[in-house]
Amino acid sequence: MDAFILQILNGLDKGSAYALIALGLTLIFGTLGVVNFAHGALFMIGAFCAVTLNKLFSISFETVDPTKTDFLGNPLKVKTPYLESWFGPELGGAIIDWSVPLSLIIAIPVMIAIGLIMERGLIRHFYKRPHADQILVTFGLAIVLQEVIKYFFGANPIQTPAPDALKGVFDLGTWLGLSLPYPIWRVFYFLFAVVTIFAVFAFLQFTTFGMVVRAGMADRETVGLLGINIDKRFSIMFGLAAAVAGLAGVMYGPINPPNYHMGMDFLVLSFVVVVVGGMGSLPGAVLAGFLLGILESFASTTWATTTLPGINQIIIYLVAIIVLMTRPRGLMGRKGVMEE
């Protein structure tokens, strides 16, 4: 029983990332009708926002500490981050420690800007082009973004630690009398994902802007006829989707140290998630994201991998193929989305 619940929990963090990326993909697909192969790169850029901020915060100057010497007897050089000297070791240290969550504040405008530039500068010109062209140009963009990050940050994963307070393990099962040791940051990530998802849904549900966008997703032409400038709203949607992917990336750093190809790795799976959930269905994307994350976690158990070696590597693809063959529209797909 404990093991069973633990596997579900283990699937939640990856599932959260899938759900958030798939949510953004679906937003873009549903509103703009564009299949964005560069969406994984946005997730990756988000993660590197956190890396950058962490590096910026840690910029230090060197001083010589006369009271201490190193083992050769020379005076010891001590690195002090500027932040600590400006705000004092207490506050400065805390800021550095909390750099990942703080990155969220920076990442939101940065990601929205990147999304808008992408949409206005490139993708806008592809609305009327065949889907194959859209796939190809965003694929090219994904390569470019990935290589730019690789150029500046190198090919190796970069550690971005969670705040000390959120490190460590927390036993979720104490109240239930079960033993469920689980890293605190993952709990935090899951909660963050849930909040983000709810925020997006609330935004679409309760604001006029969201209503227009939902109407546009259902029937673009009619809304256009009403004289609403739907294109402008759609580009804002693109910015929002980019922000969601970016935030998912920021927070994912402490779970898996970011590297330049994490975007591509997640993208392929997120596409599969979108397809399983049903193209154009936001709840479908979220549901499928969590389901597939959990499924992957179960397939990674020792029992599963000894019975069927490597099942954890292929389970998602297998499920996707079965779903597409039996329910071509996915779990919650609408009729008529991308059919012929």
Place this chain on the structure above:
Amino acid sequence: MGLLDVKDVGKRFGGLKALSDVNLSVKDNSVHAIIGPNGAGKSTLLNCLVGKLIPDSGSVLFNGASVLGRKPHEINQLGISRVFQTPEIFGDLTVMENMLIPLLAHRDGAYRLHAYSSVSSEKDLTTRAEEMLDEVNMLDKRNMNAASMSRGDKRRLEMAMCLIQDPKLLLLDEPTAGMARADTNNTIDLLKEIRDKRDITIAIIEHDMHVVFSLADRITVLAQGTPLVEDTPDNIKGHPKVKEAYLGETA
């Protein structure tokens, strides 16, 4: 028994009854028009005939054989060709290629892996295609990209593509929809010519009364998914039920 016999056909979409108890018989070598107000089920009926939709009940016999459950390409191979409301042609291909494809389909069937012979060595087919293009006055456009032609030319090309297969039954879906008066008259003349020169049966779905009355031998009036009457044009004109259901609102 006619060339095409539709018996007790019914079709529902969810709770909506699109067709019910449709009975209709298209006689060999005649022009049969199906008319009716919007939403009368004309297009649904047509789609049931060509295999795009499968009726929930009833039967459709073509030349004595059931077409139900057959795929659209199988039904075409039986001898039913369809002209669409907006011309459906191979836009990326040349006019000549547009003509060769139906000829190949007619000769080789639904699929044949002819990957090693050359299209240009198909002299017989090319000659026949040229004759047909000449007949519709399009021979000079043979090397044009089909998509770059005017709408009227596309319509004629589509018609030629259907006729070159020598179909027993030609189905026309509102062939004059959206056309100016002059174009409509041209189309009527073209259809008359086809009717007179060929051994062919035409079923036509139409909105325009002028077209219907100048062409049809028999007319079926469809309203709310059921045939109201089936009769000659002269009788239909004066029929009170038709006036009430259909002409009443336009006349």
Place this chain on the structure above:
Amino acid sequence: MFGLSRSDLRLMCVVLALTLFAPIILNPFPTESAMAQFNAGYPDLMQRFVIFGIFAIGFNILFGLTGYLSFGHAAFLGVGSYACVWMFKLLGYNILPGIVLSVIVAGLFSALIGYVSLRRSGIYFSILTLAFAQMSFALAYSVLSNPKFNLTNGETGLQVYSDDPQWFHSDRLPDLPHLFGIPMRATHQLNIGGWDFQFNFGYYVCAVVLIVAFYLSIRLFRSPFGMMLRAVKSNQQRMTYTGLNPKPYTLAAFVISGMYAGLAGGLLSAMDPLAGAERMQWTASGEVVLMTILGGAGTLIGPVLGAGFIKYFENIFSKINDGVLHSWFSFLPDGLENLMVDLVHPFVGKGWHLTLGLLFMLVVTFLPGGLVEGGQRLGRLLTGRRKASSDAEPNPTPAE
């Protein structure tokens, strides 16, 4: 002649001449000169030109004609590679059985994947093929390399070991891939003046295969079958109502292009008897898409050009380092020289992929017809006249 029209025959002759004289054409600079780094006449590189040319020709039969964008063709290449190495392990180093088997296995594998994927079209098809390819990659990388059933040898890659059976191997035969005793590695060096030409047997084996593959693709393009495939791309609805079933046509195109990919994979193994899973990764599939688009999808010669172009610049760009850059810009004042080097640096050497990505975007955006269209436009600009539509290539824009 040979069932080709005059313009196709001319194209065929150009390809024939280019491939047969490639060791000379690709080596225009004397070995000692500073420009020698731009030579491409080494056996290894020329083999790659030709092999990826075959891969792209095959991919073009599917994508260029039917418009179905497969993102999983590398899987067939990988399967072909594995099949060929297995033949080496079991039968011996003669490449013939290996290449035959790689085509057969890739054909069967693509028939299976195609049958499932082609039930959907458009973007769903692309994603399905992508999923299949990634699954194949995962299978090859880990699942099928367990001790009980080791088909792929996982991370290390499949290779021939001394304890492999090699039933038809004898001591008279070379201990590396060969064709009836002549090793692939056999190279004849020819020194004329300052030039150093290398005529490699393996390259010529690949070249002959490419010529045959290219010829077959011309025949296919000009055949009724090829016309039907373009009809699939143009209007499937009209096709069905004309009495044709698009499904077997697209499936046949998928399988044929899969077999070309398998052939290319088999040749890769024949040149270097080591097959690794990374050949199946989706970036590898992306590469063949890129080659086809860059050259000109739907045109005959485009994919070959695209493959050559990418493989050539991959090789050249990766060789350019800062030292080379400094020598290029040495005519500039120091400050400017350093600036230029810094500006160009990210795009060369290890930055080749960045250039590739940018190129990809530029081509898709501004030149959807690829190099072939670019060449035609340039030709029209220079001669100042419009080409007659009769000898124009079929419309190369990919469609759903």
